[in-house]
Amino acid sequence: MSKIVTLNGNMAIAEAIRQINPDVVAAYPITPSTSIVETVAQYVADGLIDSEFVCPESEHSAMSVCIGAAAAGGRVTTATASQGLALMWEMLYIAAGLRLPIVAAIVNRALSAPINIHGDHSDTMGARDSGWIQIYSENAQEAYDNFIQAFRIAEHPDVRTPVMVTFDGFIISHSLETMKIEDDEAVKKFVGEYSPVYPLLDTDNPITVGPIDFTDFYFEHKVNQLEGIENAPKVIEEVGKEFGKRFGREYGFFEEYRMDDAEVAILLMSSAAGTAKETVDELRAQGKKVGLIKLRVFRPFPARKLAETLSRLKAVAVLDRATSPGAEGAPLFVETRSALFDYPERPKIINYVYGLGGRDITPEHFHQVYRKLEKIASTGKVDQYYGYLNLRE
Amino acid sequence: MKKAKTLEELKNATWKELPIGTVNPDPANSLKNFTGTWRSGKKPIFKKDTCIHCLFCWVYCPDMAIIVKDGKVLGINYDYCKGCGICEVECPTKPKSIEMVKEEVTLS
Numbered sequence: 088m089s090k091i092v093t094l095n096g097n098m099a100i101a102e103a104i105r106q107i108n109p110d111v112v113a114a115y116p117i118t119p120s121t122s123i124v125e126t127v128a129q130y131v132a133d134g135l136i137d138s139e140f141v142c143p144e145s146e147h148s149a150m151s152v153c154i155g156a157a158a159a160g161g162r163v164t165t166a167t168a169s170q171g172l173a174l175m176w177e178m179l180y181i182a183a184g185l186r187l188p189i190v191a192a193i194v195n196r197a198l199s200a201p202i203n204i205h206g207d208h209s210d211t212m213g214a215r216d217s218g219w220i221q222i223y224s225e226n227a228q229e230a231y232d233n234f235i236q237a238f239r240i241a242e243h244p245d246v247r248t249p250v251m252v253t254f255d256g257f258i259i260s261h262s263l264e265t266m267k268i269e270d271d272e273a274v275k276k277f278v279g280e281y282s283p284v285y286p287l288l289d290t291d292n293p294i295t296v297g298p299i300d301f302t303d304f305y306f307e308h309k310v311n312q313l314e315g316i317e318n319a320p321k322v323i324e325e326v327g328k329e330f331g332k333r334f335g336r337e338y339g340f341f342e343e344y345r346m347d348d349a350e351v352a353i354l355l356m357s358s359a360a361g362t363a364k365e366t367v368d369e370l371r372a373q374g375k376k377v378g379l380i381k382l383r384v385f386r387p388f389p390a391r392k393l394a395e396t397l398s399r400l401k402a403v404a405v406l407d408r409a410t411s412p413g414a415e416g417a418p419l420f421v422e423t424r425s426a427l428f429d430y431p432e433r434p435k436i437i438n439y440v441y442g443l444g445g446r447d448i449t450p451e452h453f454h455q456v457y458r459k460l461e462k463i464a465s466t467g468k469v470d471q472y473y474g475y476l477n478l479r480e
Numbered sequence: 481m482k483k484a485k486t487l488e489e490l491k492n493a494t495w496k497e498l499p500i501g502t503v504n505p506d507p508a509n510s511l512k513n514f515t516g517t518w519r520s521g522k523k524p525i526f527k528k529d530t531c532i533h534c535l536f537c538w539v540y541c542p543d544m545a546i547i548v549k550d551g552k553v554l555g556i557n558y559d560y561c562k563g564c565g566i567c568e569v570e571c572p573t574k575p576k577s578i579e580m581v582k583e584e585v586t587l588s
């Protein structure tokens with residue numbers, strides 16, 4: 088039976104891992120993801136799950152163990168954050184290149200320097216071209232739901248690509264929330280059995296994985312790799328719908344909040360959506376035509392779908408919780424603006440960076456953005472397309 | 481579990497025809513890669529009279545160039561010996577039972 092419980096984001100992920108009982112969990116604890124790994128280690132020690140738990144000497148090794156175990160044919164998971172994800176860097180690309188359906192919970196945290204343990208998206212945004220599917224979660228419920236779906240997406244025969252499920256450090260990882268945990272058996276049934284395509288342990292069909300590949304094959308292998316993530320949208324959609332049918336919470340690429348007849352909107356990801364929704368409600372009560380789009384899947388980027396929704400607006404503000412130094416705006420903005428390029432009717436679009444290193448974002452900041460959008464919508468003019476929220480300037 | 485195509489079958493394969501995940505279906509295909517062609521300047525000579533068959537050379541050789549049968553070193557397989565000289569350094573006998581000597585290569 089499903090039950091209503093009070094959990095934080097990390098405990099919700101640990102619960103999902105307990106229910107899924109993967110073959111191997113290899114992880115090195117790092118704030119704010121530590122309690123996921125700690126709890127899973129406890130579950131293994133208590134005999135609640137029979138996963139092989141490996142605690143190597145670094146995150147680089149943790150991802151290496153995941154790769155080895157996944158290549159052997161196992162269902163594999165890990166969790167990390169920030170510097171830990173950064174230390175996994177070269178192995179992330181290898182996991183994707185080898186088409187290993189590893190699932191990782193990433194608790195979003197700022198990257199050094201300066202050292203900071205709080206939530207922003209610099210870590211996963213840095214990994215956006217590593218070949219992993221990226222799913223962002225607003226709260227603990229979504230983190231749990233996304234994590235369960237991630238196995239189905241990653242392991243789908245047409246996809247076979249690793250997935251990272253992310254949620255904001257401390258705000259979600261450590262805040263208690265009332266949420267629904269589904270029935271153990273129902274989750275196991277939803278995730279299903281995993282059958283690897285070319286497991287190294289299939290000794291009747293010996294293979295080599297990850298061999299050297301020069302000018303003759305590298306290019307073909309790389310394009311072959313892309314096919315997995317290009318096949319992902321269909322699967323993400325199907326799995327999100329099936330999850331909805333089974334558990335009552337349906338998922339797509341993004342959530343549209345009060346977007347009917349909206350003239351201006353904010354586009355963002357993760358926990359800030361909660362505060363933004365509050366603000367939208369306040370403004371709607373005043374009769375203002377404002378809305379919110381919360382993006383869930385950043386990779387593969389749902390460019391066409393998003394652009395279709397945005398193209399009917401007058402003005403859009405894209406809010407990024409990361410920067411892209413030297414680029415023409417922060418990552419979500421750059422992708423979104425590029426997605427709109429082919430649409431003859433497109434909104435004015437601006438970019439704000441917010442919340443770096445866990446800096447708070449409150450309804451007042453969202454009011455500020457919506458005021459700006461209304462001004463742009465009425466004048467048709469953008470005086471400054473890039474700025475910061477809640478920064479001492 | 482799938483049976484992958486052999487390397488021979490994949491020789492001119494397009495990206496669509498390749499097995500996913502860089503899988504190389506040919507086990508032990510490095511046998512076809514003669515690393516001995518990398519040797520430049522020196523090659524090891526095995527001297528069976530002083531050899532105590534400790535197999536240090538076999539353990540340390542980074543390729544598969546030390547020929548061993550029934551626990552005894554028989555010689556060097558020059559098809560795979562890249563001439564690194566590690567075997568000579570590791571050989572514990574005095575005088576050494578493997579000695580690196582000058583090798584002239586005539587390019588044709």
Ligand code: SF4
Pocket residue numbers: 524540541542543545546556560561562563564565566567568
């Ligand atoms: S020279 Fe190097 S490659 Fe050749 S036999 Fe000795 S150790 Fe092996």
Ligand code: SF4
Pocket residue numbers: 530531532533534535536537538553570571572573576577578
């Ligand atoms: S290291 Fe020297 S003594 Fe030992 S087996 Fe090799 S050649 Fe013989």
